[in-house]
Amino acid sequence: MTDEVSRPCQAFVAPSGECRLDSAEEMRAAGESLGGLLTAGDVVVLTGALGAGKTTLTQGIATGLGVRGRTQSPTFTIVREHKAGVPGRPGLLHMDAYRLLGEGVHDAAELPRELVLDTLESLDLDADLADRVLVAEWGRGVVESLATAGSRVLDVDIDRGAGLDTEITPEEEPRVLQWRWSQA
Ligand SMILES: Nc1ncnc2c1ncn2[C@@H]1O[C@H](COP(=O)(O)OP(=O)(O)OP(=O)(O)O)[C@@H](O)[C@H]1O
Numbered sequence: 733m734t735d736e737v738s739r740p741c742q743a744f745v746a747p748s749g750e751c752r753l754d755s756a757e758e759m760r761a762a763g764e765s766l767g768g769l770l771t772a773g774d775v776v777v778l779t780g781a782l783g784a785g786k787t788t789l790t791q792g793i794a795t796g797l798g799v800r801g802r803t804q805s806p807t808f809t810i811v812r813e814h815k816a817g818v819p820g821r822p823g824l825l826h827m828d829a830y831r832l833l834g835e836g837v838h839d840a841a842e843l844p845r846e847l848v849l850d851t852l853e854s855l856d857l858d859a860d861l862a863d864r865v866l867v868a869e870w871g872r873g874v875v876e877s878l879a880t881a882g883s884r885v886l887d888v889d890i891d892r893g894a895g896l897d898t899e900i901t902p903e904e905e906p907r908v909l910q911w912r913w914s915q916a
């Protein structure tokens with residue numbers, strides 16, 4: 733890990749970057765600052781192994797946006813809606829495409845593109861996206877296309893920084909977060 737990564741997370745301010753988050757609380761705080769930066773139509777794509785912290789980051793984003801309802805993994809639905817809670821600020825669509833992965837497939841990159849697109853189409857999200865923020869767990873390479881023209885796409889990659897140290901539990905393992913903004 734480089735010095736750059738071990739510095740406190742100035743998350744999401746630069747066009748791209750990398751930082752380290754030592755706890756779920758830090759992950760939520762980073763998400764909260766991100767939530768304050770997001771505007772309607774933006775799409776955030778979260779990539780990371782099971783338990784990486786995607787939902788934890790999303791909880792922070794929801795707080796930063798000030799939306800209603802508790803954020804949790806939408807296990808039985810693919811998308812959960814959180815209505816706007818602050819006047820003039822967008823609501824949140826929290827998507828978890830994990831269920832679309834084939835059995836035994838744990839790599840987001842292997843999500844079948846057609847299946848994701850068909851599912852998104854059947855959910856009829858397009859109409860709602862212009863005045864909401866979409867945060868998607870899994871689905872990189874596909875959900876970006878849902879961003880409203882002129883809005884931004886934020887690609888976030890979450891990695892367990894400590895690697896395969898079996899002495900520490902996942903909750904104690906620092907995470908390394910890499911992000912990159914682009915224009916839709
Ligand atoms: N930066 C962090 N440092 C340590 N633990 C963390 C960090 N971020 C999240 N965690 C913890 O890791 C666990 C898994 O987090 P979370 O549910 O957010 O992962 P996920 O990526 O959404 O998993 P899934 O793929 O199952 O949806 C939780 O117990 C959470 O508190």
Ligand SMILES: [Mg+2]
Binds near residue numbers: 788828
């Ligand atoms: Mg999750």
